[in-house]
Amino acid sequence: MLPTTSPNSNGALGPSDTARHTAGFKRYKYLRRLLHFGQMDFDFAVWQMLYLFTSPQRVYRNFHYRKQTKDQWARDDPAFLVLLGIWLCVSTMGFGLVLDMGVLETLKLLLWVVFVDCIGVGLLISTLMWVISNKYLLKQPSRNFDVEWGYAFDVHLNAFYPLLVVLHFLQLFFINHIVVINSDWFVGYFVGNTLWLIAISYYLYITFLGYNALPFLKNTVVLLYPFALLGLVYVLSVSLGWNFTRGLCWFYKYRVQ
Numbered sequence: 001m002l003p004t005t006s007p008n009s010n011g012a013l014g015p016s017d018t019a020r021h022t023a024g025f026k027r028y029k030y031l032r033r034l035l036h037f038g039q040m041d042f043d044f045a046v047w048q049m050l051y052l053f054t055s056p057q058r059v060y061r062n063f064h065y066r067k068q069t070k071d072q073w074a075r076d077d078p079a080f081l082v083l084l085g086i087w088l089c090v091s092t093m094g095f096g097l098v099l100d101m102g103v104l105e106t107l108k109l110l111l112w113v114v115f116v117d118c119i120g121v122g123l124l125i126s127t128l129m130w131v132i133s134n135k136y137l138l139k140q141p142s143r144n145f146d147v148e149w150g151y152a153f154d155v156h157l158n159a160f161y162p163l164l165v166v167l168h169f170l171q172l173f174f175i176n177h178i179v180v181i182n183s184d185w186f187v188g189y190f191v192g193n194t195l196w197l198i199a200i201s202y203y204l205y206i207t208f209l210g211y212n213a214l215p216f217l218k219n220t221v222v223l224l225y226p227f228a229l230l231g232l233v234y235v236l237s238v239s240l241g242w243n244f245t246r247g248l249c250w251f252y253k254y255r256v257q
Contacts, residue, residue, distance in 0.1 A: 040079035048080060052161055056206050059158060060213040063151070073152030073214070084161055088118055091168035098175050099249060105256040112255050121162065126153040129207075137217045145216040155210030162202035171195050171245060181245045192245035197234045204230065207246055 051058045067073050075081075092113045096106030130152040138145065172183045174191060181192030208223040237244065 008078070037082075040082065042075055042079045042083065045077070045079035045083050048158075049083065049161060052158055052206060053165075053202075056209050060209055063154075065215060072148065072150070073154075074148050075154050080154075081157060084157060084164070085091050085114070085118075087164060088114060088168070091164065091172070094172050095168065095252060098172050099253060101253075101256065108256040109252055118160070122153065126156045129155070129211075133211055133214075133217060137211065137219060139216055139218045147211075147214065149215070151210075151214075155207055157207040158210060159203040162206065163199040166195055166199035167248075175245065175249070181243070184241065184243070184257070186241075189241060189243040189245070192243060193234060193237045196244045197230065198228055201227070204225070242247075 048059050048062070063073055066076070070076060071175070089110060092110045093106055095101075096109055102108065126149065130149045132149055133147045133152070134141075138147075171181070171192070173197070181195075183186040204226055208220060211217055211223060212220040214220075236242070
């Protein structure tokens, strides 16, 4: 159903309709639904998570549909965020087991990862991209066409999920078992750094798709430029024996000391 309006004599929205379209009201509805699991569509959130790996363009087509039916680009259902939080908690506990951390150390690591790495860094990146896109990428700066902060946060969450699965879940099976990537062995850091390459590539590409999906933005191709630097760093890391996974493991242990 399309959003209904109650135009007054000059065709403008009425006070109640205007209130329903404010960012504050949308944020209130989103946060309120966090307390009502029965109102969340977890099946659809799982569908989105699967397609972020196989066909992320389909996920952003759904954002277009939401804009047409609910007059907002950002998600109004926190189910995706809840499932992402569960993935983050489970994978972090897996890191605690792989790194032989105790219960207290694992809990500390979990708090760091959730509140700093996910929420803190996520808010920072989303705000930065929101400012950049509205200041430099708009075709015609206007109050009627701008990037919603909530949408910028959704783009970050979409891009963060594949990165999380690759680096916080798949990588766990290689740290001490199949290929010991937490070592100075060439095959180890080659496999480990390749996983980092795949994860960050997913993040950059899905971020690009998110902003490229907005019809009022221009020059979004610049968001693909970091791929050149990523490729260079990857080649240097393999050539010089840099081990990103070993650095991550050391960093996680240092955090909980």
